[in-house]
Amino acid sequence: MKRRDLLKLSAAGLLAVPGMALADRIAELPRLRLELRREQRHWFAPSGDPVALWGANRDLLRLHQHQPIEIEVINLLPEPTTLHWHGMRVDNAMDGVSGLTQAPIPPGERFLYRLTPQDAGTFWAHAHHRTYEQLAHGLYLPLIVEEAEPYAADREQLLVLDDWRLGRDGQLDTGSLGNLHEWAHGGRMGNILTVNRQHRPRLGARAGERVRLRLLNAANARIMVLQLPEWPIWILAKDGQPLATPREHKGPLVLSPAERYDLVLDIPEDAEGGHSLYHLAHDRPLETALLQVSGSAGTAARPAPAPLPANPLASLPARAPDHHLQLDMTGGAMGSLRQAVYRGQMLGIDALVQQRQIWAFNGVAGLPEQPLLRARPGELVEIELHNDTRWPHGMHLHGHHFLAESGLYPSGLWHDTLLMARGDRVPIRFVAGNEGRWLLHCHMIEHQVSGMVSWIDIRA
Ligand SMILES: [Cu+2]
Known part of the structure; x- marks a missing residue:
């Protein structure tokens, strides 16, 4: 019997078998289609030409805490791949590690990832097969698991930091992938920085706003040292896990590859104008993005931000480790x-x-x-x-x-x-x-x- 027929019978109350509840659940599970493919639509090269990267048919995944979802990953790339749900506490078979938890998905084939996000927060999905090559091609996307109730902020801004190595032709330099000298040192560094796959984008905000910033370092190897304007900043969460009390932060914020922070940034009333966000490279600051602050949102002085609701993460027992x-x-x-x-x-x-x-x-x-x-x-x-x-x-x-x-x-x-x-x-x-x-x-x-x-x- 087909599932459709089962459901019809069930709706009519004619079928009461123990398996039915499961069939219902499967039928209800939302499914999201994610095509991994080559794209040519990123205009960050100094040449002005679009850069061909690898990516998906969406720029961002937004999931809901505790809501099961099926993500059908369709591999339209010329080589096998997997997706890993970085920071998410998933079933091991869904962890996406090529050669450890699954075989890679061959070109032209698909894999169904079934996830139930346990934790709300900022995560990312990225290739975990020949990762050093596939990450350098951009095969990742940020993943936000929404809290049950939206957090009180005037604006949310995602900043995905990355660096890319472009050759003289303005395209990704793939010939230098696998350079053993770099592997033995700090890893592969790019020669152009991007935020959300744009070079020095202009981000808009209004004076007086409270902004929730979500930061992700998606670079292969570069440690990002992010210098934000010297305004009141609090850390709400690290790697998707909220702090019980937001912690005021001053100075640059350091993100190793794959680290995330959720921040609250209060833009002062008198901040109208352009403000650079820098990566503090070892020899000089590099602008990563420009925050263009327009006229006042007309907000009075704000209290310290509220914490994010706690995730269902067990606290550590106070005893000697096993x-x-x-x-x-x-x-x-x-x-x-x-x-x-x-x-x-x-x-x-x-x-x-x-x-x-x-x-x-x-x-x-x-x-x-x-x-x-x-x-x-x-x-x-x-x-x-x-x-x-x-x-x-x-x-x-x-x-x-x-x-x-x-x-x-x-x-x-x-x-x-x-x-x-x-x-x-x-x-x-x-x-x-x-x-x-x-x-x-x-x-x-x-x-x-x-x-x-x-x-x-x-x-x-
Ligand atoms: Cu290392």
Whole structure:
């Protein structure tokens, strides 16, 4: 019997079988079609010509907290791919990691991702197959999970920061993808910065407005150091998880690749005019966007912003962890890596370089067959990350949020991605969540492909 017929019978009250409720639910599940394809419609090149990137048939995904959805991903690209729902606590089979949780979607084929967003906040979806190439082509999109009640702000502004490397022809320089020298250093850096895939866009706002800013660093490897105008700013959420009390913030805001912040920005009454938003590059500030503030919205002085409603994220139990381990991050240029296990074999540094592996976690380069850790759902895990390299890294754990004792952040923030300075030793703590295989890797994505990746196994 077809589903349509089942539904007819059910509506007529003629069919009362236990399976029916499920059929009803499947029928009701909203489905969203996401076509991944080559596009040629981004005008950020100095040449004035459109730049061909990879993307989707929409610029943004807006989902609703607790509302199940099916996302039908159709791969119209010339190569296989997957989509990973960065920061979302999904079923492991939906996590989109090529070679760990699913086979890549071949060109011309489709994959149905079934998600029920647990947490409201700012996330993103991005390719997780040959990520260093596909991210550089722009294969990602920001993903907003709406709170049940809209947050009280006059305006919402999303800022997706990225950098691109264009060649002399004004198109993406793909010939330099896979440059091992860059992999051993800070990763691939672009030569043009964009916000929302535009070069130095003009953003509008009115004096006196309260703006909710959603920030995402979508670059392959560049750490963004964002200098906003010196107005009252509060951090509402980090990596999609709200702070219990918004925290006032002064000075630049640092975002490792894949990190997100939700901010409140109060534009003063007398701010009419243009205000630059800068990335503080190591040698000079670069304008990323211009905020054009028009006449007053006529608002009186504002109280401190209210917090976002809490997400259903379990707090950490105050007891000794069930698992404690150390993760030594080694390798890279000027590092001390002499040998590492790769695909089950101990290799010296020359053989490793031949395999394009130059970083290691606990002496293992690349995705190991055995997990870093096995844990049961609900167990408390502590991993002491030790960055024993000369480079910063942005460490990302899939499917979980963790607390970290890091000098780079105020305490009490939840993270799914954590920036680590060289030499840093940072314990992270989390409660093991959904069953399955969860990746732990550096999100300076060239470091991942050249060694910095492992996984944890969660089973009841
Ligand atoms: Cu790294």
